[in-house]
Amino acid sequence: MRDISVLEISGGRAPAHVAIIMDGNGRWAKRKGLPRIMGHRAGAERLREIVEASVRNGIEYLTVFAFSTENWRRSKSEVEGLMNLFRIYSRSEANSLNSNGIRVRFIGDRSELEPRVYEAMAKLESATENNSKLCLTVAINYGGRDDIARAAKRLARAAADGEIDPDLVNEGYFAAMFDTGFLPDPDLVVRTSGEMRISNFLIWQSAYAEFAFVDTLWPDFTAERFETVLESYSRRDRRFGAAAS
Numbered sequence: 001m002r003d004i005s006v007l008e009i010s011g012g013r014a015p016a017h018v019a020i021i022m023d024g025n026g027r028w029a030k031r032k033g034l035p036r037i038m039g040h041r042a043g044a045e046r047l048r049e050i051v052e053a054s055v056r057n058g059i060e061y062l063t064v065f066a067f068s069t070e071n072w073r074r075s076k077s078e079v080e081g082l083m084n085l086f087r088i089y090s091r092s093e094a095n096s097l098n099s100n101g102i103r104v105r106f107i108g109d110r111s112e113l114e115p116r117v118y119e120a121m122a123k124l125e126s127a128t129e130n131n132s133k134l135c136l137t138v139a140i141n142y143g144g145r146d147d148i149a150r151a152a153k154r155l156a157r158a159a160a161d162g163e164i165d166p167d168l169v170n171e172g173y174f175a176a177m178f179d180t181g182f183l184p185d186p187d188l189v190v191r192t193s194g195e196m197r198i199s200n201f202l203i204w205q206s207a208y209a210e211f212a213f214v215d216t217l218w219p220d221f222t223a224e225r226f227e228t229v230l231e232s233y234s235r236r237d238r239r240f241g242a243a244a245s
């Protein structure tokens with residue numbers, strides 16, 4: 001790992017929370033004449049590099065979109081391949097994540113995952129729970145609308161059981177019920193592969209996020225490329241609805 005980060009060199013400010021839509025694995029594989037799952041494997045390797053770069057650049061929270069509520073529509077073999085990847089990486093990465101002080105958490109609806117997949121995820125979460133250098137949140141079977149609907153259900157249930165006063169529900173109270181209740185809102189949302197849409201990722205949470213859409217396919221998204229995105233973020237003027245100074 002290098003000692004001096006790109007943001008320190010440029011004098012800019014690092015985003016506390018970066019969220020990434022890791023897109024383009026399939027196209028990357030196709031261009032190389034490989035099966036799609038090889039693109040996902042290459043993508044998982046790239047994620048390791050981006051996690052390390054995040055630590056180096058002082059990012060506190062990194063959230064990545066690994067499987068959406070809509071991704072079940074892919075072929076059975078691709079879905080199975082991805083699930084195997086999540087399970088295998090959850091097991092194989094624990095030591096390295098621990099030695100780098102990285103805590104892993106998962107968001108998304110686990111109730112639809114195979115037991116052996118969510119058990120491996122739960123194990124990794126507890127194995128890394130005391131780490132505090134970076135919180136890596138992996139979204140699996142996650143959809144922004146589903147997150148909001150499940151939060152509404154929790155609130156409705158609590159109100160019906162007399163546990164909460166509906167008059168107390170406001171934005172903050174509602175947001176605390178999301179899967180992301182433990183996270184601050186993302187400062188920067190990055191999407192690779194040239195697509196310019198949010199695809200049901202952190203739709204509520206990214207209300208005031210900055211967006212970076214980059215053409216690079218995810219398996220080619222190097223730490224250097226990531227650092228150019230961070231550098232460009234550090235020059236943006238974020239006003240959160242206020243007038244320019």
Ligand code: FPP
Pocket residue numbers: 022023024025026027028040041043044047065066067068071085086089090138193218
């Ligand atoms: C989108 O590319 C990518 C995904 C749906 C899967 C992302 C998963 C990884 C990068 C692996 C992460 C691994 C772990 C262990 C968390 P796409 O398949 O939609 O690409 P395409 O648009 O080119 O077809």
